[in-house]
Amino acid sequence: MKATHHLLAMTLLTIVGMPSAMAAEPGMTYASLQDLPDFAGSWTPLTPPFVLAAVSTRPTAPPPSTPAGLADVTCTGPSTLRPEAITSCRSFITAARAARPGDRDYCARRTFTGQPSRGAGGSIEVLLTPGQVTLSVESGLTRRIYLRDRPPPGALDESFSGTSIGRWDGKTLVVETSGLDPKAMFLPGTGIGSQASVRERITLKDADTLEIESTLTAPAILTAPLVSRQDYRRARDRIFTPFDTCVQGDRSFDQKSGRDQFDATPPADLPPPPGN
Amino acid sequence: MQSTSRSALLLCALGATPVSVAHHSYAMFDESGTRTVSGTVAKLEWKNPHVFIWVYVPSQATPGKYDLWAFENGSPSVLTRHGWSKEVLKAGEKITMEYWPLRSGSIGGHCEKAMRSDGQVLQCPSDLGRR
Numbered sequence: 001m002k003a004t005h006h007l008l009a010m011t012l013l014t015i016v017g018m019p020s021a022m023a024a025e026p027g028m029t030y031a032s033l034q035d036l037p038d039f040a041g042s043w044t045p046l047t048p049p050f051v052l053a054a055v056s057t058r059p060t061a062p063p064p065s066t067p068a069g070l071a072d073v074t075c076t077g078p079s080t081l082r083p084e085a086i087t088s089c090r091s092f093i094t095a096a097r098a099a100r101p102g103d104r105d106y107c108a109r110r111t112f113t114g115q116p117s118r119g120a121g122g123s124i125e126v127l128l129t130p131g132q133v134t135l136s137v138e139s140g141l142t143r144r145i146y147l148r149d150r151p152p153p154g155a156l157d158e159s160f161s162g163t164s165i166g167r168w169d170g171k172t173l174v175v176e177t178s179g180l181d182p183k184a185m186f187l188p189g190t191g192i193g194s195q196a197s198v199r200e201r202i203t204l205k206d207a208d209t210l211e212i213e214s215t216l217t218a219p220a221i222l223t224a225p226l227v228s229r230q231d232y233r234r235a236r237d238r239i240f241t242p243f244d245t246c247v248q249g250d251r252s253f254d255q256k257s258g259r260d261q262f263d264a265t266p267p268a269d270l271p272p273p274p275g276n
Numbered sequence: 277m278q279s280t281s282r283s284a285l286l287l288c289a290l291g292a293t294p295v296s297v298a299h300h301s302y303a304m305f306d307e308s309g310t311r312t313v314s315g316t317v318a319k320l321e322w323k324n325p326h327v328f329i330w331v332y333v334p335s336q337a338t339p340g341k342y343d344l345w346a347f348e349n350g351s352p353s354v355l356t357r358h359g360w361s362k363e364v365l366k367a368g369e370k371i372t373m374e375y376w377p378l379r380s381g382s383i384g385g386h387c388e389k390a391m392r393s394d395g396q397v398l399q400c401p402s403d404l405g406r407r
Binding site (some may be wrong): 045122148235238250251252264266270273 | 283303304316318319321324325326328330332341342344346348352355356357361362368378380382384
């Protein structure tokens with residue numbers, strides 16, 4: 001009986017002792033979350049200055065009418081982009097332009113860890129819980145950053161989120177991500193390839209500005225790591241709604257045909273016209 | 277695309293290309309000629325990926341009646357950055373819309389500016405690239 005009690009006591013000590021050691025690290029207990037920078041909540045991207053509008057809605061020249069012309073303006077990137085990546089992109093653009101709209105995969109996920117957020121669908125929500133930081137991107141990517149030394153068992157399946165391990169370096173959250181899906185799209189028709197990884201430094205620049213510096217290493221398509229920075233402004237009152245290329249109720253895009261549309265079906269709850 | 281924006285694009289460089297960014301093409305809108313129309317806000321439809329502004333406009337074809345116009349706008353995420361909110365426009369308020377018309381000739385188009393009766397101008401994202 002005594003031996004049994006001793007064994008039980010030792011087991012309890014071991015169980016209690018393990019979390020105690022881990023609890024010494026910031027972010028591992030609810031109490032320690034109070035000492036961390038206030039990342040929690042909603043953030044909307046600040047930079048680069050309005051990429052979406054300039055690209056998609058106000059071209060200074062008519063859009064290219066030929067596949068080759070479209071490939072010229074689409075298949076561009078940093079100087080470290082490998083020529084074969086550009087070739088792959090150009091081939092995809094040419095093929096996609098030749099295909100019937102219904103043949104294209106419009107619902108393909110276009111966001112991956114390490115890709116700077118864009119204007120539309122680029123807002124994020126950050127949730128701090130003991131041992132984990134969860135980062136939800138408006139356009140559909142959910143990232144779980146585990147505060148530990150190595151990936152949890154079974155977490156190495158490739159995905160667009162990858163497997164993220166984080167640690168606090170003072171007031172900066174440093175995140176290392178591996179296990180990224182090689183098909184994650186860098187350019188149209190061109191994935192990031194195998195052995196890609198991302199290192200991020202997430203810092204609160206001031207009370208309402210969050211900076212994410214991201215370094216993407218993708219040897220299959222880049223000859224050198226690519227560093228980008230994205231600032232976010234705090235948006236405490238932001239209500240998130242679904243955003244995706246295949247979001248339900250998209251008035252500007254018909255998912256079935258793959259064609260643009262302008263769906264002017266009035267909402268059901270409109271008030272009557274003036275004077276009625 | 278303006279040169280400054282393109283530079284920013286290339287610096288960031290991760291998928292920020294016309295094809296990957298554009299949610300859909302804007303070929304349905306005639307960007308060559310901005311038009312203006314005034315009316316009464318029916319609803320600000322605040323949803324992704326495009327906010328829509330619904331406006332009752334006095335009908336030219338049927339005097340005394342109203343036509344319902346629809347104006348596509350940016351996403352809530354983008355609009356929030358430029359001063360918009362879900363409550364910024366109220367049903368019943370007077371408004372003047374600057375817009376790109378639909379090439380189809382249907383009423384409505386893509387919002388460029390929404391001008392309130394008190395003089396406040398709400399910039400629509402489509403216009404920002406020209407600043």
